[in-house]
Amino acid sequence: MSKPRRSVADHRAAVAALLVAAGLDPAAPTRLGAEDLPLTACSLTGDPARWRGRILADDIAAATSLPLFDNAQMDGYAVRAADLTGATADAPVSLDVRPASVAGEPATGLQSGQAVPIMTGAPLPAGADAVVPIEHTDPPRFGPHARVRMAASVMPGTYVRRAGSDVAAGELLLRAGDALTPAAFGVLAAVGARTVSVRRRPKVLLTVTGHEVRQPGETLAPGQIYDANSFSLWSALTEVGADVVVAPCESDEPERLRAVLQEHLPGADLLITVGGVSAGAREVVRDVLAPLGVWFGSVAMQPGGPQGLGTVPTDGGVVPAICFPGNPVSCLVSFEMFLRPLLAALATGFPPAVLARPAAHVPLAEPLVSPRDMHQVRRGIVDAEGRVRALGGASSHLLHAYARSSVLIHVPAGVEHLAAGDDVETWRIDGCC
Structure with missing residues (x-):
């Protein structure tokens, strides 16, 4: 008499309970700890997948103010607003033109009666408190002329980006739990951050089994197939923020699978196997892991009925194991049904229900x-x-x-x-x- 099938809800609960018991509680993802990553490596030499979607482990204070100094919001002339009091089209004010202020260079000072040509982002000269856009001046262009006329008054601060107007030095810049969005990367770089502490992602060992399985590009012998599962499940795992080591076992011999696990399992937070879980002969995952206490049975789901879960001992303790069936659609559907939101929660800190x-x-x-x-x-x-x-x-x-x-x-x-x-x-x- 066959054993009753486990319901989808019961198996989903069993997977969640296994992870919690192993210290991979989606409700407490900070238990995985943190790691420091160099900021410059993310865009210059790093793997983008290593950074995408990372979550800050600690609050970050601004090391400098943003902007760092008063600077021009427009191309134009830096002036003293008081010099333009009463200026009109009929009675323009004429100012002496001084050497220009350009981005990346220190600004010269400015005295009453003077105007300094200034480019967007360039430091505001000492003594200036406003910028008049170039199109509002006569002549309306930069050139070798010695004087420039302005036909309207301005308020102090006009077209000036004040130092610290975005964030002041020492102010909270980003909070623990914030995602490293493109804007977050930018603001970290803008304050000169060299490294950033992020939550460690769950480390997953993915082992696809099968005597018939070969890697794309290899010559297939009769009866052999290409390994689709390693690629599809690797993509699914990395998409939700896992750090994945792919170590296929192209064999149905138990000693080969034991050797793969002995080499790659230490240091992993989770083992995912694919294939070898049914009730037939030469079910290598079942043959190796069932004697260790891993449960194998059938879930009332199509596709993806054969499933397994339990723990595998290592030198450092035990590692939870989730065992999926080997047919490609069964494998992906099993991941979606039982594991995806839990791993996403571990990587991001958001509740699994939010990530469904x-x-x-x-x-x-x-x-x-x-x-x-x-x-x-x-x-x-x-x-x-x-x-x-x-x-x-x-x-x-x-x-x-x-x-x-x-x-x-x-x-x-x-x-x-x-x-x-x-x-x-x-x-x-x-x-x-």
């Missing part, structure tokens, strides 16, 4: 049939009329149909037939929302 795929109820364009005792996950697209249409069939090998899809379609257990027009829950997976 955008969900919507959408009418079906065509009828669907689903096994009554299974939660079926189909792949599909939403058409121009706002209806969802399944792509491909329910089989777990149809990776091309998955690649073309924009949504996952959920048919819960207990539902066998759905008619065109019936509403179904969909998860957006194309990154558009």
